[in-house]
Amino acid sequence: MEFKSEYLQRVYDKVVKTNPGEPEFIQAVGEVLESLEPVVAKDSSYEENGIIDRIVEPERMISFRVSWVDDNGKVQVNRGYRCQFNSAIGPYKGGLRLHPSVCPSVIKFLGFEQIFKNSLTSLPMGGGKGGSNFDPKGKSDGEIMRFCQSFMTELSKHIGADTDVPAGDIGTGAREIGYMFGQYKRLRNEFTGVLTGKGLSYGGSLARTEATGYGLLYFTEEMMNVMKNDSVAGKTIVVSGSGNVAIYATEKATQLGGKVVALSDSNGYIYDPNGINLDVVKQIKEVERKRIKEYVDRVDGATYTEGCKGIWTIPCDIALPCATQNEIDAESAEILIKNGTKVVAEGANMPSTPEAIAKFQAAGLLFGPAKAANAGGVATSGLEMSQNSERLSWTFEEVDAKLKNIMVNIFHNAYNASKEYSEEGNLVAGANIAGFLKVADAMKWQGIAY
Ligand code: NDP
Ligand code: 2IT
Numbered sequence: 001m002e003f004k005s006e007y008l009q010r011v012y013d014k015v016v017k018t019n020p021g022e023p024e025f026i027q028a029v030g031e032v033l034e035s036l037e038p039v040v041a042k043d044s045s046y047e048e049n050g051i052i053d054r055i056v057e058p059e060r061m062i063s064f065r066v067s068w069v070d071d072n073g074k075v076q077v078n079r080g081y082r083c084q085f086n087s088a089i090g091p092y093k094g095g096l097r098l099h100p101s102v103c104p105s106v107i108k109f110l111g112f113e114q115i116f117k118n119s120l121t122s123l124p125m126g127g128g129k130g131g132s133n134f135d136p137k138g139k140s141d142g143e144i145m146r147f148c149q150s151f152m153t154e155l156s157k158h159i160g161a162d163t164d165v166p167a168g169d170i171g172t173g174a175r176e177i178g179y180m181f182g183q184y185k186r187l188r189n190e191f192t193g194v195l196t197g198k199g200l201s202y203g204g205s206l207a208r209t210e211a212t213g214y215g216l217l218y219f220t221e222e223m224m225n226v227m228k229n230d231s232v233a234g235k236t237i238v239v240s241g242s243g244n245v246a247i248y249a250t251e252k253a254t255q256l257g258g259k260v261v262a263l264s265d266s267n268g269y270i271y272d273p274n275g276i277n278l279d280v281v282k283q284i285k286e287v288e289r290k291r292i293k294e295y296v297d298r299v300d301g302a303t304y305t306e307g308c309k310g311i312w313t314i315p316c317d318i319a320l321p322c323a324t325q326n327e328i329d330a331e332s333a334e335i336l337i338k339n340g341t342k343v344v345a346e347g348a349n350m351p352s353t354p355e356a357i358a359k360f361q362a363a364g365l366l367f368g369p370a371k372a373a374n375a376g377g378v379a380t381s382g383l384e385m386s387q388n389s390e391r392l393s394w395t396f397e398e399v400d401a402k403l404k405n406i407m408v409n410i411f412h413n414a415y416n417a418s419k420e421y422s423e424e425g426n427l428v429a430g431a432n433i434a435g436f437l438k439v440a441d442a443m444k445w446q447g448i449a450y
Pocket of ligand 2: 093094095096117165166167168169196349374375377378379381
């Protein structure tokens, strides 16, 4: 990548050189540094304090063996990670991904993005991420439990309610968080808010399950209201994925009067012109843990197509990618634009490639970047931490109202930063800049030796 700033160019070139074989991490860094051009041009203190040099280097990257015994009595070995990226504004905070594609590049890109996302929430949380290349698909409950216990046996040495607070992500939901919490408590003899996304009977927060998807729609509604005097009501919507984020994005989109017509998993997608029946989806995904294609056997008029990329060929007003990174490439972006899509908001982390984002922006679509649009999950994790600290539980309505307020504020902060530093409405730049400024200020105050 080419930068106008000699300082940013030097930092970027070093990141490329020192992180070989890590394309996702380099992609995430490149996007943020590009957004920071006007910031470093305006204020030389970022260079003088080495802020950018330091912010791209994780404070700590932990990698460890996770061995466990499967149902046939055979020993299995996976690799676990925790990337403690930045603690300038609070304890490290971010999810744990369990997926065969997990590797240092994926964990570091997610940890890096989390720094800016968490800053945008306005809550005191640093950035981190972890996970394992363990594949939860097809594993029995006992195997999941034994993996989670082994994973936590090592992870427990590095985390704590005031140090690092992990949560869910792909492949990690309430079941996995429960097993991990139980093992942490057993090892440390401590009942603390060391994880978020916990069950309601042992310190979880109401509305955390719904938070990322609901937050995505609160953000989208505000973006459409302010920037186009429009709303979600009456719009046709395509949502990719069918996991936690996709399900609750669909629920809130429907409550706001939109019609979600498609969902997917990594094998293929369903199309239901009558609007997705979410009770059926919840039964298939949350209760039975089956594949999304089951839907067409249970709902008349719905169709299933193999291959997940084809979901972006379905005409829609609003596209909400809620599955995984780089799921919308330039080709899919062109199809969406040609089909008249007006809004793209990212529920997943980095789901659009840089080439796809450039096409959306050139075509004048409203584009809500992940760091801002999906921050509702971690924001509500922050609210769970607050409730754990005061040993009280808030009602669903209280948490949901705070979540909505946070998402509306994130939109305005990103929008205002875009006006001050970049082109008005470039929310990629606005979110990166607004997230960066607070962390950079905290790093300046805290000195250099870390
Ligand atoms: P889940 O595990 O609940 O669901 C993931 C969904 O995405 C599944 O439908 C899965 O399909 C699909 N998917 C995963 N990997 C791929 C792939 N390589 N190709 C195609 N589809 C894929 O995870 P979440 O819903 O929690 O997470 C979805 C996204 O949202 C991730 O990017 C995550 O980082 C992000 N996110 C999550 C937050 C949270 O609070 N949970 C907060 C903010 C962001 P299959 O079953 O076939 O694997
Ligand atoms: O990507 C994310 O923000 C998450 N997976 C949620 C992290 C959290 O700590 O709740």
